[in-house]
Amino acid sequence: MKQKIAALAFSLALISQNATAFAAEAPTNILNVSYDVSRELFTQFNQLFAQEWDAKNKTKFEIRQSHGGSSSQARAVLEGLQADVVTFNQVTDVQVLHDKGNLIPANWQTRLPNDSSPFFSFPTFVVRKGNPKNIKDWDDLVKAGVQVVFPNPKTSGNGRYTYLGATAYALKKFGGDKAKARDFAKALFSNVPVFDTGGRAATTTFVNRGIGDVLVTFESEAYGIRHEAGEDKVDVVTPSVSFLAEFPVTVVDKVVDARNSRVAATAYLQALYSPSGQELIAKNFYRPRDAAVTQKYAAQFPAVTLVSAKDFGGWDAISKEHFADGAIVDQIYVNK
Secondary structure (H helix, E strand, O other): OHHHHHHHHHHHHHHHHHHHHHHHOOOOEEEEEEEOOOHHHHHHHHHHHHHHHHHHHOOOOEEEEEEEOHHHHHHHHHOOOOOOEEEOOOHHHHHHHHHOOOOOOOOHHHOOHHHHOOEEEOEEEEEEOOOOOOOOOHHHHHOOOOOEEOOOOOOOHHHHHHHHHHHHHHHHHOOOOHHHHHHHHHHHHHOOOOOOOOHHHHHHHHHOOOOOOEEEEEHHHHHHHHHHHOOOOEEEEOOOEEEOEEOOEEEOHHHHHHHOOHHHHHHHHHHOOOHHHHHHHHHOOOEEOOHHHHHHOHHHOOOOEEEOHHHHOOHHHHHHHHHOOOOHHHHHHHHO
16 A cells, blocks of 8 residues: 555656646747737748747747737737737737736836837828828818728727827917817817727728728838838828827736746847847838937938827826726717
8 A cells, every 4th residue: 555655656746747847848939919000010020030049949939929909909918818928009008917917017118128119100191192182281181071090099009199199289289278189189080980990900991991081000001001002002191290109018927937938038029129120120111219220211211290108298197188988089989
């Protein structure tokens, strides 16, 4: 009997050791949960990273992708989607992973340069070839008879930046008068025939379905559309004022620690700041952080005045005043 007990104890010890060894073995893949118009960028970047990782580590590595509206993706991660990294298009969608899920630390923005934002963009305009409605600035988007396409600010970071860009322009135009800026945003919303849930769906509405006179989307998406659709189909118009759209990234600590994927996940995000990563970012019409790459691609990026979240009192203030339940955006929806 004692021999059987000893044998059983030995077997359990082996199982325990094997389980520990299995748990400690780093996975051969990570999941990047991202916003919906980043598909092309990360398809290319994933190939670049995997090639470099495989050559260095003598292994086959896979980066899996999930795309959707940035805020919707954040909710999915909170509800259990096992993201090793997130690459979102607004700070609040990352911050909520700490505030509501305790998935990342409070200091997540200090772990990588530029507040953990390796590139940036802003809302700009895509119009039909020849610009038949003579769209030049935000003023033209609130005129009667102009149909404007952009995604729902309640579900899409792209849509939120559009609202903030229009509001920033209106505040400058009307000398800081918030009531007039709100009326301006209301007039803009009234010209929207359909609110899609994300930026890529809005692109489909404008390009494939032929709805609207102007699409408001990230500059990166705008030039991507012109590249894909053809310069004979659409033009890009840069407004005089827009809103800085930073693209924050982080490892999801609770996930990478459970999967033992922190090393690969961290290297993946750091590679976005590398010269090759920054060049690929610029080639996809996002604005890079690297000074040398910025200078190299300066000709493709028109000058624009950018207002930032800090100019609006920070993201907490923005969320409370504009996007919380019952705040200005909800009031505009009800009364538009």
